[in-house]
Amino acid sequence: MQPPLCYNLNMNVFTSVGILILTMLIMAFLQLSTGIFLLFFHYCHGKYSRRKCSDMGLFYIIGVELCVALIFLSTYFSLNALYFATSNFDDTFLIWFIAGILAALAIVIFFCYYHKGKNTKLFISRRLASLLNEKAKNAKTRSDAFTLGFISTIPELFFTIPIYIVAAIETMQIGDTPIVRSLLVILFILSAVTPIIAAHMSMDFGYNLANIEKTRIRNKNFTRAFVSLLYLIIAILIITFKVIK
DSSP states (O other): OOOSTTOOTTOOHHHHHHHHHHHHHHHHHOOHHHHHHHHHHHHHHHHSOHHHHHHHHHHHHHHHHHHHHHHHHHHHHHHHHHHHHOTTOOOHHHHHHHHHHHHHHHHHHHHHSBOSSSSOOBSSOHHHHHHHHHHHHHOOSHHHHHHHHHHHTGGGHHHHHHHHHHHHHHHHHHOOSHHHHHHHHHHHHHHHHHHHHHHHHHHHTTOOHHHHHHHHHHTHHHHHHHHHHHHHHHHHHHHHHTSOO
């Protein structure tokens, strides 16, 4: 299969690998799904046995994985279809458009991803935050946990859709066999749930929500600056090396 969207066939594979790693880091450092999980797991430990909480936590993670997988694969196959349908597509505008979106998101994340104050409240509205908190508080079954995990990724699509696009294109650029591409897809999906797995293990080993929240508050400024920088670096690499070319 040829590279998608008229990619430059002479593109250095190491640059593509680097960009893909940066997209995985962004997925790992975004905070919404992890924050919702912490609330959900905290409420769960207050009502149920440790075994049931661990089981429900696993289904939350599966929900996140499935949502990320569906979005990523939809993006992947849509880009393939677009490439084959428009083999003579001039992608110069696309290069600048995606790079511009990423650069703009770098600014938005730095200034707007977190609310002001000494807390970890994110960009979502109070109404949505209250709704998610209620769903986390009232989750009683595996299906509740699964559904909560699935929907937890949706409010961040504003930030992640460009990342899915870039990651899908890079996956097709790097992988020249179905096995390699499948492995890259799995790694990308796992990058989104790695922090949730870490939070799951931390709370299983005795850390409570207050302990973890203190750490998240302490790392808040670093997280915001680091994720913003990652977006900017990807934008620069796209322009510099004409990745989407």
